[in-house]
Amino acid sequence: MKTIEQLSISEKRVFIRVDYNVPLENGQVADDTRLRATLATLKYALSKKAKIILASHLGRPKGKRVLELSLAPVAKKLSELLGQEVKFAPDCIGEEVERMVFSLAPGEILLLENLRFYEGETKNDPEFAKALAKLAEVYVNDAFAVCHRAHASVVGVPSYVSECGAGFLLAREIKYLSALLEKPKKPVALVIGGAKVSTKVGVLMNLLPRLDKLIVGGAMANTFLVADGHTVGTSFYEEEFVEEAKKILTTAQEQGVKVYLPVDLVVADDKEATEAENVSIFEVPADKAAFDIGKETRKLFAEALAGVATIVWNGPLGLFENELFAKGTIKVARKSAAQNAITMAGGGDTLRALKMAGVARAFSYLSTGGGAFLEFLEGKKLPGIEVLEKKS
Numbered sequence: 001m002k003t004i005e006q007l008s009i010s011e012k013r014v015f016i017r018v019d020y021n022v023p024l025e026n027g028q029v030a031d032d033t034r035l036r037a038t039l040a041t042l043k044y045a046l047s048k049k050a051k052i053i054l055a056s057h058l059g060r061p062k063g064k065r066v067l068e069l070s071l072a073p074v075a076k077k078l079s080e081l082l083g084q085e086v087k088f089a090p091d092c093i094g095e096e097v098e099r100m101v102f103s104l105a106p107g108e109i110l111l112l113e114n115l116r117f118y119e120g121e122t123k124n125d126p127e128f129a130k131a132l133a134k135l136a137e138v139y140v141n142d143a144f145a146v147c148h149r150a151h152a153s154v155v156g157v158p159s160y161v162s163e164c165g166a167g168f169l170l171a172r173e174i175k176y177l178s179a180l181l182e183k184p185k186k187p188v189a190l191v192i193g194g195a196k197v198s199t200k201v202g203v204l205m206n207l208l209p210r211l212d213k214l215i216v217g218g219a220m221a222n223t224f225l226v227a228d229g230h231t232v233g234t235s236f237y238e239e240e241f242v243e244e245a246k247k248i249l250t251t252a253q254e255q256g257v258k259v260y261l262p263v264d265l266v267v268a269d270d271k272e273a274t275e276a277e278n279v280s281i282f283e284v285p286a287d288k289a290a291f292d293i294g295k296e297t298r299k300l301f302a303e304a305l306a307g308v309a310t311i312v313w314n315g316p317l318g319l320f321e322n323e324l325f326a327k328g329t330i331k332v333a334r335k336s337a338a339q340n341a342i343t344m345a346g347g348g349d350t351l352r353a354l355k356m357a358g359v360a361r362a363f364s365y366l367s368t369g370g371g372a373f374l375e376f377l378e379g380k381k382l383p384g385i386e387v388l389e390k391k392s
């Protein structure tokens, strides 16, 4: 696959697919991580005096023009981050957009309106893809987070543009994730949490042969505890995935992967509770639910991380939004960051949790992807990446 540095972009109209699907609050960008993650590519393209056309989706407007999902606030925020004007087009295709694109001077940037205001984007309609492709002389994908979607701007446009490649963000994501799958630095530990086993079975099964240690927390640990014969009071767990959890535990054992499940839990009446208690997994009260790993488990997990060479993290270990239930995630996050290891994490909740623990910057690599991160780790081929590979 070509990277942007191998493309001739000087003074050309360069269509860059970015993922600016960011949270907005009161009409302003509430978290600019995904914008910052593209700055290296944008600065490089600016240094080459490219005429930059940025395209993104925001939310899921399902082909309707939803005012609250306009990318206008993103153009404003990006202008601040770059210290230069980012023009904004009121649409993403059509005559007015073409006029704006064709009058761009070298070194200028234009952000198009939300691609998903057209159904053609998610349906990968060839006519819509051609209307976008018409704007571009060169196509760059710097939107790892949407590479698992076979949408028009991800797979359609590159098939109509001859010069295509990956931006720095995408290239970096592929580099770290491929290294993990192909030649991981051992020993490898996977820290996995979040609510559901069901969404992570594919990742667990694909990663198991590469792992030395599997550390399970969050509500999904409850399903594993039930699989291991425990009762978990009123805690959330997925009954229909207990058998799957058993299979994962057996496979781990067969493959020599050491599994760490909680040995104690922080339990309370409900997630808004203001009081909680620490109980052993053998003594979870019938009327209480677990919302964090317990004190002994924090120690156990922290010790398990000592000396590992690669740590991959997806999913918080407790309901960290309530500070009563944040200790597990914070302690294990800090311990991970303090290791002399390659530390990788992905997923929106995970990144928020690492920020809260004050260690996000200490991680070697934070994926901008949620679904894309998981699908890559499941071993699936992402359509947005495949199309670029075929072009080279």
Ligand code: 3PG
Pocket: 019, 021, 059, 060, 145, 146, 149, 369, 370, 371, 372
């Ligand atoms: C994401 O936030 O994971 C990507 O932007 C993809 O968004 P989607 O799930 O709406 O396709």
